[in-house]
Amino acid sequence: MSLSEEELRAAIAREMPGVRADLERLVxxxxxxxxxxDHAHVERSAEAVAELLRGCGLAVQIVRGDGQPAVIGRRPAPPGAPTVLLYAHHDVQPVGDPALWHSEPFEPVERAGRLYGRGAADDKAGVMAHVAALRAFGDDLPVGVVVFVEGEEEYGSDSLDGIIEAHRDELRSDVIVIADSGNWDIGVPALTTSLRGLVNCFVEVRTLDSPVHSGMVGGPVPDALTVLARLIATLHDENxxxxxxxLVGRGGATVDYPEDRFRREAGMLDGVRLIGAGTITDRVWTKPAVAVLGIDAPPTAAAPNAVVPSGRAKLSVRLAPGDDPTSAYAALRAHLEKHVPWGARIEVTLESGGAPCVIDATGPAYDAARAAFRDAWDGVPPVDMGVGGSIPFIATFQELFPDAAILVTGVEDPYSAAHGPNESLHLGEFARVCLAEALLxxxxAATREN
Incomplete structure (x- = not known):
């Protein structure tokens, strides 16, 4: 007989000090x-995750495709019980400018109830939420589990499809839990039901064979950075x-952000206006977005008085649910080639693409998840929310395991600063996430019994 809610609450409370200590070791x-x-650290991370899963009684293997190591741990289901796949990733984002961090990025520090460190939220806490739930049950686990912890999600998951295909039978399950999203707010849980897709590309423009004295040719000859700036400006209208x-776009998000909350969470400066039309959640969840991620150009301190012959930018397009990366890239490329000014040479190169997804969050597994979240948050029901970011491999899971219910959960909150400086995890909410997964x-298991 499965453990009661009271027994699971007590078990999670018992396990949390050890779970936190292991999380800090991962960070x-x-x-x-x-x-x-240095990818030797990714290897170390995979070994550490494998050791944690072995400690939960799972049979573990470290696998890889053409990239970084992933970890698969398995424990068979009791007779007649379903199998649940628990996904997370153990790799992390680069730290960026260390001067922007208030403490060392890879030395976890607690401040005001939050644990700071790169990966503390995204997604090593996701790994440890799985471990916490398994430890809480011990030998009384009521379902079969497959724990799948990837090693290159932050770098694009290029080898993930191959790993999933190669280990398809081992990963086959009735329910898939993707612990790589977040909750609506501190104190308010969420299930993620839609995510945008992604197209990243490079655009390079050229006007000259090489730099030329700006006094001799400046005026008639357009410099490449002006060309590039004018071209980038065509990607948005005046609003x-x-x-x-x-590019596909739609409205209809059922939840909205208050503007003051959104501005605060985004860290917007006073006086900077929001752009675009529609509700904020439509603009973030269900419409496309274009951002310039970087520009290759001469640094200002070393720039000579010469007309710049070429300029290169990296563009990122977030695709609305329902769009397709191939057609979206074709549309973006056609736009850039059409709008490049003054006959400048242009080259557009695709870097990566990923499909958006929409999840039909109905059925017994979703009812089980909502009940688990409501109980873990003391009666607060979860919000069904979209996410502006991308997890393209969810579409792969949907294709390869069409009968599995996919639940997208996570440990982050609006203040976690994932991918940014001073990434952090709310420790109180993390304990609720761990309890929610055990209850889930x-x-x-009870859905099969019934």
Whole structure:
């Protein structure tokens, strides 16, 4: 017989000190899968995760495709019980400018009830939420589990499809829990039911063979950075809405952000206006967005008085649910080629793309999840929310495991600053997440019993 809610609450409370200590050990490993970083740390991170899963009684293997190591841990289901796949990732984002951090990025520090450190929220706390739930049950686990912890999610999951395909039978499950999203607010849980897709590309413009004295040719000859600036400006209309024909967009988000909360959480400066039309949640969840991520140009301190011959920018397009990365990239490329000014040469190169997704969050598994979240948050029901970010491999899970219910959960809150400086985890909310996952496993087992 499965553990009661009271027994699970007591078990989670008992396990949380050890869970936090293990989380801090994971945070101290700078496992960054990006090119140019020491990938030996990613290997260390995978080994640490494997050790944690073995400690929960799982049979564990470290696997890889063409990229960084992933960890698969398995424990078979009791007779007649369902199997639940628990996903997280153990790699982290680069830290960016260390001067913007208030403490060392890879030395976890608690301040005001939050644990600061790179990966503390995204997504090593996701790993530890799975571990906490397994430890709470001990030998009384009522479902089969497959724990799948990826090692290059932050770098684009390029090898993930191959890993999933190669280990398809081992990963097959009735319910899939993706612990890589967040909650609506501190004290308010959420299930993520839609995510935007992604197209990243480079655009390069050229006007000259090489730099030329700006006094000799300046005037008739356009410099490449002016060309690039004018071209980038065509991506939005005067209101700030995306102006690329062919990108899908829609409205209809059922939840909205108060503008003051959104501005505060985004860290917007006073006087800077929001752009675009529609509700804030429509603009973040269900409409496309275009951002310039970087520009290659001569640094100002070393720039000579010469007309710049070429300029290059990296563009990121978030795709609304219902759009397709292939057609979206074609639309973006056609727009750039059409609008490049003054006959400048242009080259557009795709870096990566990922599909958006919409989840039909109805059925017994979703009822089990909502009940678990409501109980863990002392009666507060979860919000069904969209996310402006992307988890493209969810579409792969949907394709390969069409009969599985996919639940997108997470440990983050609006103040976690994932991917930014001073990333942090709210420790009180983390304890609720761990309890919710234990209750979810119990509730999923009960769906088969009924």
């Amino acid at each position: 101290r490993i700078p496992g960054i899968a990006f090119d140019g970083f 700030g809405d995306v102006a690329v024909d062919g 496993l119990r509730n999923v």
